[in-house]
Amino acid sequence: AQERYASIRDTPAVTPCGRRIALTMNAGLMADLPSLEGSGAEGVGLFRTELQFLIRNKMPTRTELAALYSRVLDSAGGRRVVFRTLDIGSDKVLSYMKPTDEPNPALGWRAIRVGLDKPGVMRMQLQALIRAAKGRPLTVMFPFVAQYDEYRAALAEVDKAMDRERILGHPLPESLEVGAMLETPSLAFAPTQFFRDVDFLSIGGNDLKQFFFAADRENERVRRRYDTLNVSFLTFLENIVERCRETGTPLSFCGEDAGRPVEAICLAAIGLDALSMRPASIGPVKSLLIRTNLAELREVIHKAREEGHQSVRPAVMEWLKTQG
Numbered sequence: 001a002q003e004r005y006a007s008i009r010d011t012p013a014v015t016p017c018g019r020r021i022a023l024t025m026n027a028g029l030m031a032d033l034p035s036l037e038g039s040g041a042e043g044v045g046l047f048r049t050e051l052q053f054l055i056r057n058k059m060p061t062r063t064e065l066a067a068l069y070s071r072v073l074d075s076a077g078g079r080r081v082v083f084r085t086l087d088i089g090s091d092k093v094l095s096y097m098k099p100t101d102e103p104n105p106a107l108g109w110r111a112i113r114v115g116l117d118k119p120g121v122m123r124m125q126l127q128a129l130i131r132a133a134k135g136r137p138l139t140v141m142f143p144f145v146a147q148y149d150e151y152r153a154a155l156a157e158v159d160k161a162m163d164r165e166r167i168l169g170h171p172l173p174e175s176l177e178v179g180a181m182l183e184t185p186s187l188a189f190a191p192t193q194f195f196r197d198v199d200f201l202s203i204g205g206n207d208l209k210q211f212f213f214a215a216d217r218e219n220e221r222v223r224r225r226y227d228t229l230n231v232s233f234l235t236f237l238e239n240i241v242e243r244c245r246e247t248g249t250p251l252s253f254c255g256e257d258a259g260r261p262v263e264a265i266c267l268a269a270i271g272l273d274a275l276s277m278r279p280a281s282i283g284p285v286k287s288l289l290i291r292t293n294l295a296e297l298r299e300v301i302h303k304a305r306e307e308g309h310q311s312v313r314p315a316v317m318e319w320l321k322t323q324g
């Protein structure tokens, strides 16, 4: 499939109305990295570090992790890699950690909640990342942040880890960016200071959508019940874009919907400038983006909303047909 899009692989995604959309890929295993070249991804917008933990039967050591992250940065060859700290719990259970019996694991003790309550593993991971990055830029992102305080506490851990490395005389990353995933609705309403404090935000649409509609992403009965192009959800996303604009906070979207061409152009139309997706989706998404006038599409979306439609999808599909 990637051959089909080979001719546009190295062209940036610029739309007929002049918008430039950054397309990056999601990854998590070493095996994903060769796709950076083949897909034309501008970097790794989401590196799911838990996958490395999930494929093992015991906890990796700091040295192993540092070597691994260093190889990830090597293969990225200077392109930005957003390392998301361990996102375990809920559907991602480590065989070598004490199981927790929770009635609602998706709403339970997961991701940054584990990282802050039992900071041992998170500290080890942060050290491994800092050591791997030595002399190179490092980007760290915290998953499942639900309120400002959690981000502040996580940031304090990063600062502590940096100080520790400095005191030990280890080389530090050339630069450091720290951000958060926006995947709980509460975070969209965080104090403005939060938006100023993060270096960037990335919308985790998979989780954000499940919590927005209260519909379990793992439950076949309900997971497709609510359309991503539902006007309520799009309006919510537009509000997030607006808040980030006010504070100048770089914003991306890294859920599965970013890799679906129709969803992707709609996300770009409501103001997202960066989308991260599985590598095979970059070609199809770029191919549609470079033919789409996003300013016009935005009008189509807003008109459908004003007309009281539940989802803007039918209007968008009709409009696409007229675009040839």
Ligand code: PEP
Pocket: 046, 048, 087, 183, 203, 204, 205, 206, 207, 208, 254, 255, 256
């Ligand atoms: C998300 O929630 O959209 C996301 C990108 O993270 P994950 O799918 O790993 O939960």
Ligand code: MG
Pocket: 143, 183, 204, 206, 207
């Ligand atoms: Mg998520």
